[in-house]
Amino acid sequence: MRGFLDSRRVPEGTEISADVAIIGAGAAGLTVAQGLLGLGLKVAVFEAGGLNPRKEDNALLDVDVQGDEYHVVGTRLRYYGGTTNHWGGQCFPLEAKDFERLPWIPHSGWPYGLDTLIPYYRRAHEIMGLGEFDYDAQAASATTGKPLFGLDGGGAFRTVIGRYNPHRFGLALDDVLTQDGDTDVYLFADLSELVLDEGGNAVSTGRFLTTASTSFTVRARYFVLAAGGIENARLLLTSNRQRPAGLGNGSDLVGRFFQEHIWYESGQVVPSRSLDREGLYLEHHVIGGGRIRASIAATRELEEAHGLPGFRADLRGMFPYSLAAADLRAGTIRAEDMALLVADPGTAFAAALCGGEPPLVGFTLANYFQMPPDPDHRVRLSERRDILGRPLPVVDFRIGSDLHDSLRRAHVLLATEIAKLGLGRMRVELPEAPETPLEERYYGAHHIGTTRMAASPREGVVDADARVHEVANLYVAGSAIFPTCGWQNPTLTIAATSLKLAEHLKSVAT
Amino acid sequence: MAERTLKRRLFLGALSALMWAPLLYGGYGALSGIRRCSWAEGAEDALARIGNVYLAEFPEEAAPGKLGALLAGVPSLAAGFRSDAAALARSAFTEACARELRCGDTVLCDGWLLARSEARLCGLIALQVAERGVSDAALRSG
Numbered sequence: 001m002r003g004f005l006d007s008r009r010v011p012e013g014t015e016i017s018a019d020v021a022i023i024g025a026g027a028a029g030l031t032v033a034q035g036l037l038g039l040g041l042k043v044a045v046f047e048a049g050g051l052n053p054r055k056e057d058n059a060l061l062d063v064d065v066q067g068d069e070y071h072v073v074g075t076r077l078r079y080y081g082g083t084t085n086h087w088g089g090q091c092f093p094l095e096a097k098d099f100e101r102l103p104w105i106p107h108s109g110w111p112y113g114l115d116t117l118i119p120y121y122r123r124a125h126e127i128m129g130l131g132e133f134d135y136d137a138q139a140a141s142a143t144t145g146k147p148l149f150g151l152d153g154g155g156a157f158r159t160v161i162g163r164y165n166p167h168r169f170g171l172a173l174d175d176v177l178t179q180d181g182d183t184d185v186y187l188f189a190d191l192s193e194l195v196l197d198e199g200g201n202a203v204s205t206g207r208f209l210t211t212a213s214t215s216f217t218v219r220a221r222y223f224v225l226a227a228g229g230i231e232n233a234r235l236l237l238t239s240n241r242q243r244p245a246g247l248g249n250g251s252d253l254v255g256r257f258f259q260e261h262i263w264y265e266s267g268q269v270v271p272s273r274s275l276d277r278e279g280l281y282l283e284h285h286v287i288g289g290g291r292i293r294a295s296i297a298a299t300r301e302l303e304e305a306h307g308l309p310g311f312r313a314d315l316r317g318m319f320p321y322s323l324a325a326a327d328l329r330a331g332t333i334r335a336e337d338m339a340l341l342v343a344d345p346g347t348a349f350a351a352a353l354c355g356g357e358p359p360l361v362g363f364t365l366a367n368y369f370q371m372p373p374d375p376d377h378r379v380r381l382s383e384r385r386d387i388l389g390r391p392l393p394v395v396d397f398r399i400g401s402d403l404h405d406s407l408r409r410a411h412v413l414l415a416t417e418i419a420k421l422g423l424g425r426m427r428v429e430l431p432e433a434p435e436t437p438l439e440e441r442y443y444g445a446h447h448i449g450t451t452r453m454a455a456s457p458r459e460g461v462v463d464a465d466a467r468v469h470e471v472a473n474l475y476v477a478g479s480a481i482f483p484t485c486g487w488q489n490p491t492l493t494i495a496a497t498s499l500k501l502a503e504h505l506k507s508v509a510t
Numbered sequence: 511m512a513e514r515t516l517k518r519r520l521f522l523g524a525l526s527a528l529m530w531a532p533l534l535y536g537g538y539g540a541l542s543g544i545r546r547c548s549w550a551e552g553a554e555d556a557l558a559r560i561g562n563v564y565l566a567e568f569p570e571e572a573a574p575g576k577l578g579a580l581l582a583g584v585p586s587l588a589a590g591f592r593s594d595a596a597a598l599a600r601s602a603f604t605e606a607c608a609r610e611l612r613c614g615d616t617v618l619c620d621g622w623l624l625a626r627s628e629a630r631l632c633g634l635i636a637l638q639v640a641e642r643g644v645s646d647a648a649l650r651s652g
Contacts, residue, residue: 415623420611427621 003178007189008212018044021220023191026082028478028498029226030169035502042182046189049079064382066396075445081170089166092488093121097300104307107373108484111455111464117496124495128167131290135161143287146280156302156417164291194239202472209388226477229447233379234393248461248468255379257452259371259485261444267365271424281315310370310487311410315363368487379450404437446490451480465504561636563620564629577634
């Protein structure tokens with residue numbers, strides 16, 4: 001057993017050799033490494049952080065932000081396992097339409113369809129402990145005995161099933177990788193640049209720096225950048241020794257089309273029939289060997305008819321007394337809320353004292369909204385440099401009123417559908433034409449699209465195999481390669497596309 | 511319009527409102543930390559608040575007679591008004607609202623997406639609450 005290797009102890013000037021060098025040990029990099037196990041390939045994985053988060057390394061996560069306010073802290077974790085060390089485990093596969101070139105989503109379209117990814121989704125399900133690859137809402141309803149809300153069949157909205165397991169990619173693999181005779185995992189290794197060979201067609205070496213002021217190089221037949229959507233673009237751009245615009249950037253696409261998921265809590269629904277507080281939408285249920293929960297999403301027809309980006313709403317129960325009861329317990333209840341408790345002291349005090357079951361009167365919506373690809377939303381290099389002398393990345397994007405209007409339109413359509421189908425009433429809480437669009441928005445902490453995939457080098461940085469168009473042996477893994485992201489959380493698709501890349505590497509490297 | 515007819519319409523309207531008032535009442539109980547609406551307020555106050563928003567948007571309808579006439583002009587509602595049975599009135603109201611929702615005759619009031627007749631009914635309730643407030647004030651002053 002070799003265990004983890006500390007790059008800071010690698011002697012200055014050492015050259016490490018491998019068949020495949022993987023830069024980054026998060027969901028993408030570790031899944032590629034897992035896919036290469038047992039093939040007899042010498043694989044070296046390089047993680048910039050250690051086995052735990054270290055405050056002193058935070059400066060190396062620094063990012064300049066221009067355009068809209070965007071809090072990057074917490075969206076990137078600099079240690080083995082990456083952000084899967086703290087993710088919530090929410091998984092949805094992309095759907096067939098998400099791979100299409102959609103007329104109402106400029107720059108949409110993947111170079112392959114859903115069918116191509118299905119086998120990898122299934123394999124990713126096994127790895128991630130998600131249970132059966134089954135996202136059928138009707139079947140979930142039948143199995144659990146919990147009814148669907150009633151929107152399905154109306155043609156505008158439908159129930160979608162999410163699967164949940166916060167799989168810790170690092171923890172799950174540390175023994176496997178460190179005991180595998182062909183795989184080495186180096187910690188505290190910061191890639192400085194990739195250098196092309198004499199012919200200028202392939203990467204010959206990667207130059208690494210450490211916080212111990214040492215450096216070493218890695219020579220490999222294949223390199224995989226799997227450092228996250230911001231870092232992958234940054235590393236291609238900083239590798240500009242032979243190509244001044246950076247590697248893979250002949251069409252000025254590296255770093256462009258940065259996408260996130262907009263998360264916005266807005267909308268109240270009061271259903272016309274009493275709600276099951278353990279319903280399909282409000283609680284997790286175990287079926288098919290994994291936890292599931294339902295959400296509401298727009299149909300393709302509705303999105304197309306109204307030019308909407310992908311839209312999903314997760315439901316949260318509204319318990320009329322629970323908040324006031326919690327305040328009472330904490331001794332922080334406000335005077336006006338005391339009236340609430342007095343209005344129905346029996347239920348309220350049961351909830352306050354016993355943690356009893358307050359009535360469920362409705363639900364609020366937590367909306368996940370696709371940010372459509374826009375070439376002006378981008379990651380580029382800053383004038384500022386980090387403590388290792390590398391240019392910092394700049395994240396630069398602005399949310400326009402069009403996205404606010406789209407989400408509001410989706411809510412008006414949902415409210416209309418709920419009322420029309422006799423399911424209740426919905427309150428649309430997004431103001432019309434506000435000064436600041438989606439003012440109280442959050443983000444999904446997903447960095448997507450900065451090395452987008454396309455069949456043509458004029459439209460994308462990597463090809464359908466995730467190989468950088470202009471470099472023979474350089475690949476990118478992770479959500480950076482997604483041309484579009486739909487409303488789905490990306491980790492399952494990151495794992496699936498990484499397994500696909502591993503299979504490709506197997507075919508070319510063995 | 512005779513005062514008696516108007517009162518009857520107000521009564522029937524309020525009766526119909528009971529059918530869906532709990533829904534709105536529940537809605538105003540939305541207890542997120544951000545939007546603490548007045549949960550303690552009654553269903554009538556909640557409906558009146560929506561009604562006031564409607565009347566502000568359609569001030570030309572802001573009179574009991576006008577709203578009553580508009581509601582009575584809805585075919586299935588008119589049938590309900592001719593009946594003394596509360597159940598029939600409720601059923602007529604439901605039917606009228608369902609038809610309006612189907613054909614897109616909706617309004618957004620205070621964020622709630624409502625059938626036109628629902629919003630008008632809220633308008634009536636708002637006028638009723640306002641009138642009662644004036645009467646109460648007059649009684650208190652002597």
